[in-house]
Amino acid sequence: MPTFLLGPQRFLTTAGTVVRSVAPEGPVATVTAGWQDRETADEELHEVMDGRSRNLQLYRRLTEVIETDDHFAREALAHRDAMDELAGIYSVRLQRALESAYVVARRPTREDIAESAFADAIRGVRDIDAWYLRSVDQLYGELQAAAPPEASEPIARNRAEVAELLRDATVLAIAGGHVGILLRCLRLFEAVPREVPVVAWSAGAMAMTDRVVLYNDNGPQGVRGAEVWDRGAARVHDVVAMPHARRRLKLDDPVHAKAFVRRFAPAACLLLDDGTQVEISADGRVPDDARVLTETGAREGAA
């Protein structure tokens, strides 16, 4: 089933056109859980979907589960605390490793030594990313053991309701917002079936990849290194989905761009700016003509 990744939809709405091309008729299942408590303020989206949208209301379902299943809620909170602690320690390790890579890259040194030192520094960063994801897997394993979702009546009931809505849907449209909340909802309610075409934008596009990477150079702390956050729905492989890259990243720094691309290679760093739409091939890969970030900071097609 095809997957389309789109850029932000706020100023240039292409989602409706793409959804129509994929499924001219029939119900469109929508996910706006990333909007959190504004989840149901989806009138505009409903219009863009030609009045065919059926919001899965995953955020409302998540809230209901947390409020009605005390055991799951307790374990989920403990899991979130642990994730926060892990992310904190990961960030400390990561910032130092990245800083080292940047310093190495900027230092005038004999070319072969410089290249070897930079490659080694990036290996160090990749090792930290890999350690972090292993730790994330471990924490999910602990949560699964402590509070298996299948043992929870509210989760099972909501999963069944979501599955029914998805069975009727001709396409699944996933909006942006808070990618962490969105992922949590998609995972808990198993809301990304393989047999339904998906059109996803911004945070929704990030959630479709196998590794979600966060970045924001415009926060109060200025330029910070990108951080791996979680595994995604893995509908798309070897892709770092990068909505708002132009607005959120200082891509004009060649050292940062080079480190970014090397760090996530062989994944393609897919630039999803306003108006971008990319159809992912059947094997889950990015097409050759997609605009990706390269080591020189260029933004041309990968071919």
Next chain:
Amino acid sequence: MPVGPVAMTRAATKLAINRLLDRKPLDDAAIDRFIERHGAPIIEGSRATFLWRGHADEVSVRHRVVGLPDPLRLRRVKDADLWYVSTEIPEGSRIEYQFEVTHDGHTESFLNDPLNPKLAHGPFGASSVCAAAGYHVPDWTLHDPEARPGEIVERTITSKALRRQVSFHVYLPARFRRVVRYPLLVVHDGLDYLTYASAKTVLDNLIHRNEVAEMVVAFVPPVGDRLVEYANNAPHARFIARELVPELTAELPLVDSPVGRTLMGSSFGGVASVSTAARYPDVFGSLLLESPSLVFTDIGQDHGGGPVFDPVVRFVNRYRARPRRIADRIYLTCGVYEPLITPNRSMETVFRQAGMEVRYVEARDGHNWENWRDRLRDGLAWLHPGDQKFVYE
């Protein structure tokens, strides 16, 4: 006399007050027009010209800016009732000042600038504000109708350590829910932070913008003699660490570990934060210190701060002799125009070498509440970042 471009450049760079002085005749009407046009103080590049109008024998600007002469005496314009002085104020600076005026042998002090509407408020009254080129009041310190307001709740706790009831305020973020666990920020001089540093507005705005995590904040005032209670005082530390934090943790949905707890304070409140963390190093994961009065001596006891600083100096000297880890992270900030800049520059290294992660930020400002307000975004966002990096609309 030069003519052409050179003369024009000189005229353009000449300070407004000097252009006025060149004017002949310089009558009251010309001075009126000058003041109406320029206001006061007049900011031109990195120069500020202070003005005072009235009959006087002597007029001075009083301030607490290290490096500038204090008092900064004004000169009188010949045959007029206008006084002036120009001084260097680097870009981005913000200084608070008042006038001191002597007339017929009588001196009046603490006079705010009648020509300048900008005032800063503090527990000891208001002061005039000189905002240099490049300084702007941060927009996140001003009311934003889009930002959902949190709630301030009054609470009381019975403290055995302090042997009295302590009333304080708790900030609950907008959309506060009991199914979520929040970080806890405990603020010394809590009422002052709310009143003079716009703390509630700042929290509402920064949380709304996803720059700072949703958090619960306890604004705690001193209950007795502040300068005693905050100067490495064992009962105060016991109250904060063993009474206040456990009670709040039992009653509110808080992250129950040091990583979720921050202790904050400015000036003596900064000393109280450091000394409480030193006595109870396993309670707070982070400290947010604004111009902490961490005065010390390297030899002898002549610290120049008077008797109220004696216990502070003893505490800081002891800590410097054996620095140790008292938190995971410290956000330390100080104004470069305050005398405390020297000890704080030194303490940054001491904290860092004790194995703590330190972010140290200097501001072109002084020992005042608006400086501490202006640093809150940087400090809170570093210690408890919001979800900005998660949101891709």
